[in-house]
Amino acid sequence: MRHEKGENLLHLALEMQAARHGLSLADIERRFGVGRRTAMRMRDAVLRLFPQAEEVPQGDRVRRWRLPSGTLDRLLAVPADELATLESAIKLMEDHNRPLEAATLAGLAAKLKAVMPAAHLRRVEPDLEALLEAEGLACRPGPRPRLDPQVIDTLRQALKAGRAVRLTYGSRRAPEPTTRVVHPYGFLHGHRHYLVGRQSAPARPEVRLYSFPRITAAEALDLPLERDPDFDLAAFARRAFGVFQEAPQQVVWRFAPSAAEEARSFLFHPDQTLEAQPDGGLVVRFTAGGLLEMAWYLYTWGEAVEVLEPPELAALVHPHRRAWGAVP
Structure with a gap:
């Protein structure tokens, strides 16, 4: 039990460093499943161990605390089970026909290994190999449509920048692909993958789905994204x-x-x-x-x-x- 309490304090300190806006007592209660008095004791223990901790001023009158960036960097070491989980996530994205996300996660894994001390990496590599051997991922049956990573990346960048896109889009009803200006709202991933968006007026005003395999080209435009403020992607998916x-x-x-x-x-x-x-x-x-x-x-x-x-x-x-x- 003593060791578990120590681990919780270390995890709390790490989260207080990672949280840009700091952690409140309610945050500590929720993340560690403890009551208010225990949350106060955990906070006070971290503040005693790290006097450089600072209170984050907020306008909502809720007190929050954080540790300055870099306070715990020398204590950080990624354990084998966390690296194995990341490697499994990469394989899962590949199996679900999401190559861009798989490549992003693979880049993250490479960066983590690059900043880990060489001695620690040598210690965890045997455990990592054993965990990956024991972590079986069933192959998804059936054919998978080919996706263009460049198209997906263009759509993601347009979403982040708040821009409309010009799609070259095929249809069963048209012999040749046509172009259309679409305001992207997000993605829906499943057995098939779709862009959720709405065409520019005076075209069809309703939110609709655009199948990724039918998007043969995508170009981000210098046109601000027009988004319905009442649209909720999660509610749309449900x-x-x-x-x-x-x-x-x-x-x-x-x-x-x-x-x-x-x-x-x-x-x-x-x-x-x-x-x-x-x-x-x-x-x-x-x-x-x-x-x-x-x-x-x-x-x-x-x-x-x-x-x-x-x-x-x-x-x-x-x-x-x-x-x-x-x-x-």
């Missing part, structure tokens, strides 16, 4: 089960008693509710669109799931269920 956007509907699934425990461990939708049934089954409710994506997913549960609502989804699922008997 309207759909996957990424395909359609009118949200009330969705109700009933899992058989044999699959209820497994189903309870899944987050099918951020706003879902779970209802235990007298026979041991489980009813899941949420509101979203994307019925076809739901149907594809529900096939993997075979006879273990029944669609109660909406009837359109039941019609997609029930006649074509795979009775494989295995729950994902």
Whole structure:
């Protein structure tokens, strides 16, 4: 227990150095899962150990403290498990067809190793290799569309700079790609990847999805990004089960008693509710669109799931269920 308290104090000191606006007592309570009195004791201990700590003036009357940059730099050493987690994240981004993010994380890993003392790096490398060997990542089945990292990088830079972009975009309805000016709002990543944005007036005013594989070229324009102040990307994403956007509907699934425990461990939708049934089954409710994506997913549960609502989804699922008997 004494060692754990010491580790918590060191972690608190590191976070107080990393937090540009400092940490309040409420921040310490939340990050370490402690009460107010314990948070006060932890803060006071760090202030005693590091008298150079400073209080950060804020306009909201909440007191915050931080350590000056560089205070703990000589104490920093990245452990093997954190490096292994970063390497796993790189592989995960590659597997999810996100090469630009994978390259960014790989650059971060290289920088961390470059600033680590050589002796420490030699000590952690054997542990890192062992952890990576034990960390298996299942390959995603099915084909993956080719993405152009240069297009993705242009879109990201335009988002950061608050600029509109000119897209060269292909369509099933048009024999040749066309150009359009789009105000980018963000990205949605899933089995397929999309840019979320809105075309410049007088074109279609609604927010829509642009499939990355169909964007053959992107050019950032000297045109300020016009963004709807009420648009919420997270709320937009929650309207759909996957990424395909359609009118949200009330969705109700009933899992058989044999699959209820497994189903309870899944987050099918951020706003879902779970209802235990007298026979041991489980009813899941949420509101979203994307019925076809739901149907594809529900096939993997075979006879273990029944669609109660909406009837359109039941019609997609029930006649074509795979009775494989295995729950994902």
